[in-house]
Amino acid sequence: MSSTILQNALHPIPVAVRGKGINITIIDPETGLERELIDANSGAAVSSVGHGDEEIKEAMRKAVDNLIYTFPIVAGNTASEKLGKFILDQAPGAFASALFTGSGSESVENAMKIMRKYHIENGEPQRVKFICRRQAYHGYTLGTLAISDNNKKVGMDEITLPKEQCPRVSQVYPYRNRKDGETLDQYSARLVQELDDTFKAAGPDTVIGFIAETVTGSTFGCQVPPPGYLDGCRDVCHKYGALFYLDEVMSGCGRMGSFHGWSRYMTGPGPDIQTNGKTLGAGYVTIAAVLIGNRIMDLFKAKKTVIQGAQTYHAHSFNCEVALAVQQKVKRDNLIGNIDTVGKYIGEKLRELQNETPFIGEVRGDGGFWGVEFVKDKATKEPFSPETKFGYKFMTKLFQKGCYSLTLDGTIDGVNGDHTILSPAFTITKEEVDTIVRLMGETLKELESEVE
């Protein structure tokens, strides 16, 4: 595989052989021997119940005995029906239908298609534009790349769809982009106004909708929406007859400490359409979802619209059965409550660490999703130059100490921003947090004598 694709990966990449709880056993690339590694990211913010859960393994065995697969056009299956009901029941009235796919990118593609179809059925076929945010990430397929904005980083700019169809607005990033003296409320209102202005510039009746991650994940580490921002964005969309879409592939299904991330940050109704992935199947199966709200489904029902989407592995029976077992366990054991409580502790410990090191400019996050931005100078917020490779050095050293934390070197509006993300399994304990933060502290201490 090319090093471009794996630019943020450890070199050489270790091989994992087993997993239990928040730990994986790897073959150390240097010694060739097995050793334990704390998986502080739970893969890519995937795990809720942790690795190697015995109950889920048993549910998988049972699912094998029941039904593995049907092609949804030939016959539906009870597993996808039950999973759909379970998901919709978590926020009664918020969504009317659930569609299950094999990956987050596939779900985002489907959501984009459904949004476009809504406007065609509504007699507005001229709506062809998706407004999205700079430095967003929604997947690596062609449509999802068109609404993502980290393409340069992965060298894919040249193969994506025309950007004129996808106008950009600012990412949420108060640490750097809040003006002097601006309150968080004023900052939020300014971003909402920017969205409104972007609709006007694009021609409001040409816009399909606005797409955002509830909490920005992989591109610029855990940007929590400021007060009123998501409600404001929804209202702007609806003012212009467009749809409001939240991508919760990374921040949904409990990651933020509530089943839907948006329910924490919105006072009014949620999105018209949403995508979920990652913790839906918690890494045990490859599954993601599109949740479709009443506004869209009411029209589709009235028009008898069929959503074209007969992909071979839609609503895969085995995957749905296992995802249901995961979700039922998460609910029964109140694991979302646990990650909310322990997540607060993660925030506290990281802020303590911030006071002890010269390198942490900001700690941000919520629930079980925390980002740490590294800077050369806390007072001026000056970032490290890309040549310093601070993030990479941090990640490699931490790995040698027995912990993996996804560390990225994104660039936003021309500013380099090394940062690392903690997104552990929901089962994590305070003692495990102590170990992770201690290892991070030791790593940063050693780096003090190694970077200028």
Ligand code: PLP
């Ligand atoms: N959307 C968001 C917000 C994501 O974080 C990701 C993956 O990281 C995706 C979509 C794409 O999901 P997948 O990698 O399962 O295709």
